[in-house]
Amino acid sequence: MMGGALLIAGWLQDRSASTLFGAGLALVAGLVAFALQAGLITKRTGMVIGIVLLVLAIVMAWRAFNGATQHSAATFEDLRHITHAARA
Numbered sequence: 702m703m704g705g706a707l708l709i710a711g712w713l714q715d716r717s718a719s720t721l722f723g724a725g726l727a728l729v730a731g732l733v734a735f736a737l738q739a740g741l742i743t744k745r746t747g748m749v750i751g752i753v754l755l756v757l758a759i760v761m762a763w764r765a766f767n768g769a770t771q772h773s774a775a776t777f778e779d780l781r782h783i784t785h786a787a788r789a
Contacts, residue, residue, distance in 0.1 A: 705731075710724075711724050719761060719764070719765070722761065723758075726757060726761075729754060730751075730754055733747055733750050733751065733754075734747075
């Protein structure tokens with residue numbers, strides 16, 4: 702139930718929507734695992750839900766990677782302009 706704790710902590714600390722969504726995914730994954738162990742859902746249903754959660758996690762990781770790459774490129778360009786301005 703770590704996902705629930707992460708979700709509450711993120712909400713209390715005013716984290717971004719993507720952070721809260723990731724914590725929510727962790728919570729859902731934990732609930733699915735619990736439901737499987739308790740026999741509340743079938744193995745096939747758990748597999749389908751797991752695949753959907755995996756796809757969502759990959760999409761979120763891709764978006765985070767692209768955002769970090771674009772931010773790094775912008776920061777490098779800013780640094781290059783500052784360095785050239787200081788030399789002039």
